[in-house]
Amino acid sequence: MQIIGIKRAVKHSPNHINNDATIFQMVADQLQQKGHQLTTYHEHEFLKLKPDTAALKDVALIFSMSRNRELLAILSGIQQSFRGQIQMINSPRGISNCFRSNITRILLNQQIATAPSQIIPTAGYAPDDLKKLDQGHGLWLKRGDFHAIIKEDVVFAKNSDEAAQLLANFHSRSIAEVVVSTHLEGDLIKFYGVSGTNFFHWLYPYDKGHYKYKEFKAINGATHYFDFDHQLLKSMADQASVAAEVPIYGGDAVINDKGDIAIIDFNDWPSFAPCRDQAASAITRRLIQALEAMNRPTARAHQELS
CATH class of the missing domain: 3.30.1490.20 (ATP-grasp fold, A domain)
Structure with a gap:
């Protein structure tokens, strides 16, 4: 079975161009090392290709970092045409769910603590x-x-x-x-996760230099290292992951002086820059899980016929 990977366009990687490219390539390399047949495309290449049904007949999985609206529409069309025969992670719907207004509605509707x-x-x-x-x-x-x-x-x-x-x-x-x-006043936390695996990582971004704009550091203020429930943070992030239909995710949270957690941002497939080695392995495992889940009905069918 074939796998297709689609890279994110540079304009959709503000301040993280190299980091986004690196995590994508690490996952692609690990899939190939495990013997999977893989073809990767830049967004513009896949848009030009506009693959038809015949070209995709042997494809079982598409993993994509793209946020291009036109490309998401193409992927949605492929999903409808193949009706579950091609797994997509993250799915076009999940990626769209993380557009800012959409994810805000999801957090509020799911009563996930947020600002x-x-x-x-x-x-x-x-x-x-x-x-x-x-x-x-x-x-x-x-x-x-x-x-x-x-x-x-x-x-x-x-x-x-x-x-x-x-x-x-x-x-x-x-x-x-x-x-x-x-x-919200409090400690800013960045977190990263891959649902279906045990991978979850969080950090204080200002301690590690993992932030986009230094002027925001002055607004958020010094880190106080307020005590909080680490497992609750993971649980909240996992809940957002399920609600947004985004298994590969990252985001930001604020911890106040009482230890209350509020998720203030949630994204599809971040750069994983502070933890990319562990993340790449977890993402690869998650993609292989999706392939194995598709193979099980076929395997059972073969057993019943034998």
């Missing part, structure tokens, strides 16, 4: 909505329709008046809605 948040249109919104979210520590504004591509896609406002000005900036860039969240 007080509201999806607000960049024009025609009620100013009181901003004031209600402002608890005196500032507000985060994040483009709702996608992931952050440029620095201006995630910005901090000191108060609701400044947030209104930033909403106007989003509107000028034709971004229709923004996730506005209350800034």
